[in-house]
Amino acid sequence: xxxxxxxxxxxxxxxxxxxxxxxxxxxxxxxxxxxxxxxxxxxxxxxxxxxxxxxxxxxxxxxxxxxxxxxxxxxxxxxxxxxxxxxxxxxxxxxxxxxxxxxxxxxxxxxxxxxxxxxxxxxxxxxxxxxxxxxxxxxxxxxxxxxxxxxxxxxxxxxxxxxxxxxxxxxxxxxxxxxxxxxxxxxxxxxxxxxxxxxxxxxxxxxxxxxxxxxxxxxxxxxxxxxxxxxxxxxxxxxxxxxxxxxxxxxxxxxxxxxxxxxxxxxxxxxxxxxxxxxxxxxxxxxxxxxxxxxxxxxxxxxxxxxxxxxxxxxxxxxxxxxxxxxxxxxxxxxxxxxxxxxxxxxxxxxxxxxxxxxxxxxxxxxxxxxxxxxxxxxxxx
Numbered sequence: 163x164x165x166x167x168x169x170x171x172x173x174x175x176x177x178x179x180x181x182x183x184x185x186x187x188x189x190x191x192x193x194x195x196x197x198x199x200x201x202x203x204x205x206x207x208x209x210x211x212x213x214x215x216x217x218x219x220x221x222x223x224x225x226x227x228x229x230x231x232x233x234x235x236x237x238x239x240x241x242x243x244x245x246x247x248x249x250x251x252x253x254x255x256x257x258x259x260x261x262x263x264x265x266x267x268x269x270x271x272x273x274x275x276x277x278x279x280x281x282x283x284x285x286x287x288x289x290x291x292x293x294x295x296x297x298x299x300x301x302x303x304x305x306x307x308x309x310x311x312x313x314x315x316x317x318x319x320x321x322x323x324x325x326x327x328x329x330x331x332x333x334x335x336x337x338x339x340x341x342x343x344x345x346x347x348x349x350x351x352x353x354x355x356x357x358x359x360x361x362x363x364x365x366x367x368x369x370x371x372x373x374x375x376x377x378x379x380x381x382x383x384x385x386x387x388x389x390x391x392x393x394x395x396x397x398x399x400x401x402x403x404x405x406x407x408x409x410x411x412x413x414x415x416x417x418x419x420x421x422x423x424x425x426x427x428x429x430x431x432x433x434x435x436x437x438x439x440x441x442x443x444x445x446x447x448x449x450x451x452x453x454x455x456x457x458x459x460x461x462x463x464x465x466x467x468x469x470x471x472x473x474x475x476x477x478x479x480x481x482x483x484x485x486x487x488x489x490x491x492x493x494x495x496x497x498x499x500x501x502x503x504x505x506x507x508x509x510x511x512x513x514x515x516x517x518x519x520x521x522x523x524x525x526x527x528x529x530x531x532x533x534x535x536x537x538x539x540x541x542x543x544x
Contacts, residue, residue, distance in 0.1 A: 163206040165221045169399055170372040171200055174365055178208045188361040190333050190342040195365035197347055198398030202317055203270050205343040209240060209313040228309060235263045239309040241301055245288035245321035247281055254297045271400050292325040299332050302340055311339045319344045320351035333359050367397025381406040390414050393473055394453050405449055413453040418481045424526030425489050432523045440516040447515055451506040455499055461486045462495045489530060497529045
């Protein structure tokens, strides 16, 4: 993995390269970011750069013996640890190392759901257990085979529970030339004892225009469609790529029309919509509901007079402004968002989509046409 292969993040790339140039590489670092920013890729590229035999001022060479092994994730001095789903055949992370490597080779932008699907884990609980901690200590106690620096990259240390305290001594007093790179999404779920022993490197979300350009260049979307997906992904490239892969991709217009159906009490049209939505497939249904939630949050900004904060692309912005002027108010927007969030929750848990979308459609009519808000709605007074 070279820095040039990672989307965006130019500032952090330069910062990491600078630490190597100035010999300021901290032995234990925590890359902290939201999902889909490329933090795991940055950790791998950083480790490859440190051990590259012919690195340049901007990147690893990509051709030396060390780089070639790093590119396939098979360097003997590169170790990975990650949450896994323990079973009688899987005791430690290395037991599913081949699945891990094949996933990264297919697409290194991954999250726990993608990893779970690779292992066919269904709803099993992921964790990094005490046996894995002991294996880490054992591996790092050996001398390096080839590289100057041994590297352990731990993905999602949030899944270390109190057993993670067994790693504190080796992190605080590591063997010579050992580098720990932890890649996390949620600082609050990491052991405080672990946090205090690492240098935190904060990685920002990807800008909307960076994701938009990526979708245009790599998924051949129109600029308008790429802008919509970029807005919906909110800095998460994994989410943006998932949206781009969907067959159903006209969420903006369909959602606006759905609101109009509710406002006009067009029952026959709503029944037709329910039949169509029921056939989209679960992922498309979830993405449609997520789009609706994001769209209505932008409408709420318009209704609150905070137009300068709205991030919708031009045509969708025009639709949002018209709906906000003629159909919605803040109470309606809040109530519909609550309904959509609840629907998304139930879709994830395999609710019957036809019954669910019919129920939500009827709730739309009550909220928009008849101004009947569900119990528990937080009223907003202008």
